[in-house]
Amino acid sequence: MIVAELIRKKRDGGELSQSEIQNLVKGFSDSSIPDYQISAWLMSVFLKGMSDAEVVHLTKAMRDSGEIFDWADLLGADGAARVADKHSTGGVGDKVSVMLAPLASCLGLKVPMMSGRGLSFTGGTVDKLEGIPGFEMRLPRSKMVSNLKSLGVCMMSQSERMCPADRKLYALRDVTGTVESLPLITASILSKKAAAGIKNLVLDVKCGTAAFMTSLDEARALAQSLVRVARLLDIQCKAIITRMSEPLGSQIGNRNEILECEWILKNDFPTREHQELAAPLKELTLRLTAEMALMAGERRDLASTVHELEMLINSGQAFECYQAMLKAQGVQLKSYRQKMLLETKSFEFKATRAGYLNEIASREIGLAGCLVGIGRSTAEDKIQPGVSFEVLVRCGQKIELGQTLLRARLKKANDFAQLEGYFDRAFKIDRLLSYKQSSLILEEVT
């Protein structure tokens, strides 16, 4: 195999075979093919695209570069059929997974959820769960399997042993301008799900100013690519395209996002305002959980499953499932809540004009979060679990001069000054109302 010939083939719009793509990924993994050839190939993929068959080959090659889970072996055929997962393309305040996983286990699903860390303006489930004192994300394989068997849920951080080729390739894409490629994004997402042995996959493809895909056309193209390729990999798959402009819920910041999840799971909010601000987050969580149950064949009707989940919350069973999950992953149920209360300094960002709130550019809020440890700008940045932003308003709302729009809880007083520019850009208040309400669920892609 002459690598330059494979690059030329793709450069000229050709299609690589399974063995050609396998060899590229293998050579990249063991460094027998230098990075400069892989990056030239990546750019030719970026500009010339890939057929679905090529994306399948790439996904399989990355899946096969590391550890793979086979749930039929570990849980038996019956258990394996109920293995399900959800993947979100990332947004601001998106804490769905923390609730969805235990809720799904209440419905009899098996959820081995492999999560990632936050980067840039988007948060990551691993960072949020690590905000719970004692929560252990790196369980031994035997413990994972026993948790799944007994509880139906196990939360894990992506291990170094799974899809190492995907991780290495992403690092190269990041510095060579080849991140925003539909086939490469598709292969990256699905290789990890395939390695985790997921057979039922619900996708939450975010769309809007605070998502990677800002237009509906882009989001639809990604959703369709993911669903098509997942099917070719024998994974049942459905995508829900959801709005991501306002943050999901009021809380942004890892520990406070956990608190908001607990409010929802217990149906117990500090104020009526917090409950209202959390309503779209709860709606989305219940919808995605129900979709998973339908896909895995555990339930038959969407509306009645959503209703059932409401009942599980109101009866306290949902919160019990959640606490069982925490306990199984090392959390001391008696003391963890106390330990989550860290000393912070509170600051309020107030409206400098009266009018209507026509847009919340949540991306700016997410980027501001990177400056104070809510998120990270680079993979090396440290998270400050207690730091948070609380967004107290919604789009379309009438705003008074001086009204508090956002409350920031920070470690240091002088951190606030550097954030104000971001918040200024985030909250767009005008004399006239131009905001048009759109539904949370924009489209289904099956």
Next chain:
Amino acid sequence: MIVAELIRKKRDGGELSQSEIQNLVKGFSDSSIPDYQISAWLMSVFLKGMSDAEVVHLTKAMRDSGEIFDWADLLGADGAARVADKHSTGGVGDKVSVMLAPLASCLGLKVPMMSGRGLSFTGGTVDKLEGIPGFEMRLPRSKMVSNLKSLGVCMMSQSERMCPADRKLYALRDVTGTVESLPLITASILSKKAAAGIKNLVLDVKCGTAAFMTSLDEARALAQSLVRVARLLDIQCKAIITRMSEPLGSQIGNRNEILECEWILKNDFPTREHQELAAPLKELTLRLTAEMALMAGERRDLASTVHELEMLINSGQAFECYQAMLKAQGVQLKSYRQKMLLETKSFEFKATRAGYLNEIASREIGLAGCLVGIGRSTAEDKIQPGVSFEVLVRCGQKIELGQTLLRARLKKANDFAQLEGYFDRAFKIDRLLSYKQSSLILEEVT
């Protein structure tokens, strides 16, 4: 400067500024920018192109990466205005430079000719001149300048000190499928001419089955790109697109090519057949030399300059200029011809059918040459100066069964067997005549 941003800009069809391109080339040269980023940028250039302004920036950046000649300083303004050079895009049997340089010096031009080595099916002037025992290509700078002053000609091999960035970039392009890019080829050719201080440049852009550009459209696009960018670099430039299918002249192989040049310069051929086979080569040499003289303002009329060159040959002056050049570069005029006669074994490749010779696929002959040391497949291969092929027929000719088409002079008898397949493919003999004569000069691009 964030390199990934520059890659993205080009990837999305944008135009980089002079300082952005300078920084890329500088960072690549000093290895502060890793090769994998440069190769991603190269592929985006390949697929998205470059504006002429970007090509100028790239050419200047590569020119400035090493040693530069300023002939106004070295020869004075009058001498500098007469500095001229020719560049050919490479073919089979192309030995024009060996004659053109001394002929141009006869007309009063100053020709500091910087030549390269052969690679793949094309030969290189350095290999040919090194076939002359004693010929020294690496002269000290002071000797170069004094030769140019006194004789008007100095032949040099590209030094390591000139355009090192171009050499490094070419090596990366070679392994990343980014060689055949018009802007990158243009910048590579012109950076070396600009560093050599050339102010008058005649280009011989080859077109045909034994050239890099096989179609007239491709050759024209390259010629136009070179002429446009050269002008923007303040280099007078004209391109002649010439046919390259049959070899130029009968001799292929470094020492024998020198012999053919001497036959032409002395107008003294071993046989009438050799004279006829050399006619197109002579025509092209005289035309390109005359074009250089016109461009530099040394002559005014093309036809009369070509006639003058014929007279210089017939009077023996041309050969005197050539021998003066040899002497100035270290050759012992009394003994070098004797030393060029090496012992070889002669083999004849004969026609296996009668008919008309409709095509000579010279690329095959060039590739066969790489197997026996006439050319090289990789930069490390050794040249065998005495090995040669003599092509004894021309396209359109009637061929008898068993007629000798090619004579090979080889070191070892068993070398011939591996060549026959190439020669079989090279000589296309059919019952009917389908060859259509086309002129040697296809088009001028000014």
